[in-house]
Amino acid sequence: ELIPNVTTAAVKETISRSAVKCLTPEKAGQLLRERTAYAIQNRDQVKPLTPPDRPVLRIEFANYGQAEWASLMPGAEIEPQTTTVRYQAKDILEAYQAMLVMTELAMRTTFS
Secondary structure (H helix, E strand, O other): OOOOOOOOOOOEEEEEOOEEEEOOHHHHHHHHHHHHHHHHHOHHHOOOOOOOOOOEEEEEOOOHHHHHHHOOOOOOEEOOOOOEEEEEOOOHHHHHHHHHHHHHHHOOOOOO
């Protein structure tokens, strides 16, 4: 939806948070070769993604403890009754940097 006409190749399907169903390496390789050739052929149909001027970063964490740690970053806040932390960035670079900081903080949690 974000990039109309983009070519993709699904080589695995999520079953749960810790399990996936994968194509065999041979089938995945064949699909990737086919989709890559198609993508190159149709590259003029794809327009680059233009980030918003003031992006809102929203990260859903696995548990509340992680969300609490991530929300320690100045300007970040937990959305009520969720494990989602929201941050209003001034530009896409700041949103990316905030994502790195919040995920690093969240990894510090030892409780949920």
